[in-house]
Amino acid sequence: MPVRDAEATRRRLLAAATADFAAHGIAGARVDRIAAEAGVNKALLYSHFGDKLGLFDAVFRMNADAVVEATPFTAEDLPDYAVRLYDAAIARPELIRLATWARLERVTPGGLVMDEAASDAKLRAIAEAQRTGFITPAMEPRDVLALVIAMALTWSCASLSYAAAPGDPEADHERRRRALSTAVSGAFRP
Template sequence: MRNAEATRERILEAAMDEFSSFGIAGARVDRIAKNAGCNKNLIYVYFENKETLFTTVLDKHLTRVYEEIFFTPEDLAGYAIKVFDWAMTHPQIVRLMTWYSLEQKEDNLTERASVRDKKIKAIMDAQNDGLVGKTFTPGFLMTAVMALATAWTPTHPFGPSHDPVAVKIPRETREAIARAVSLISKGE
């Protein structure tokens, strides 16, 4: 059993590299198997098909995002900085999410939708408690925070570079994101 778990993890790691580099359509199960050091058929035994493997990889890493970035509706500027820092240090996961957005016909990640709905509800509660301005809807605020926090990632169309090592974001950018989100969340 332990060997099966280790093999499954190697497949998921190889799949992460493959999918973040080539997306779902461009990824090749042969390369994943080779890089995982296993038989191609074993991937189908564990994951049924390439799409299920992709979704499994994405779910695994989105769960990490949800666990590692604590949501603070009363401090959306602070949350935006946490998302920014995380996105800048995890470009492979950002690329994976970008591929998902580009290639999926519908968003079938129920946990992602559930987490987003909880955040929107928390923003609404913070608005009702007077901690966040009511100029903008909770959904707009959540989208604005995420857009500002991830706009400088290498995969963003307006991002600084496709080479994460070459990306050097000045402290001023980080501070500007915090100021912008603070202004938007106050509703002024």
Template sequence: MQARDAAATRARILGAAIAEFSAVGFSGARIDRIAEQSGTNKRMIYVYYGDKEGLFTATLHEVITKLVTAVALDPDDLAGYAGSMFDYLVDHPEALRIAAWRQLERPTAGPETTEIYAEKVAALPAAGEARPPTALPPTDLLVLVQGMAGAWLSTPVELLSHDGSDPRSPQRLATHRAALVEAVRRIVA
């Protein structure tokens, strides 16, 4: 029973930390708020995660690992990959926010994802290879596809709503997703 309570407490703390760090980054995050939101005391955060840096690292590990592994890369369907990555980011907005805060405040912190990205890049065709042929180096191609998948969620709302639509409505998201998939299809065609 004690282990289950400890696991539940750790999970509550991590959930509150994900919300806090994704909202305000490492520098803006407050352990007091995380403790309050998780329904625990600050001491338990320090017991389970060491310090704020340890909690941020655990948060990065949880969110970034899920982000880079959640959507399988099909090298023969990069357009489908882009659409699936977009869907994941819409469903998990904290992922893009945490990744951005990581780049801004702690670019070397978090999980080691070099191998995961190396596998994805190695699966892509080299420039000029068939499957599909492309003039883009694989690393650049993956950067562009992932960047395009997250662009809608990091673009100012004034631009997103310029056409008068609600940029978060299911219809508008579906329209943008279709445009994203078509754009990636054209890049690799």
């Protein structure tokens, strides 16, 4: 590999920035700390990303795409989708933190993580599952989707009720998965 590699530099910056923004938020993150952690000169960071906000947006977009692609949506089996989302949120808390910072410090209302296309596809799948009797037709698809996601993130690191600790015994996780599955199953039964 070459001594000079703009692409690799960019990746190192994004990795360091992801960690720092997830830990401290936009206002709390430090540009010098990120550059030092990445082993990159600060001026180089600015030439790549413009400013601190530009760096945050790049970090957020990258990670939001990753998480959406990582957990495929199954409208005809919402409990399973919820459980997989629970696992993803526990396994990668920094993504949840990043999204929460973005919500608080950047975009105020509306959708956040998913783009229009990803969201639309899920909504259509829910409508179809309502027609075929997997999901109650008593709610609008967008409310079904929002509720399932909220339920899956009940114990996430940004939860206002009760956040799971990283070192919780597997039995706790298993108990929550069962509770979540039961609750989702009942909540949207036709």
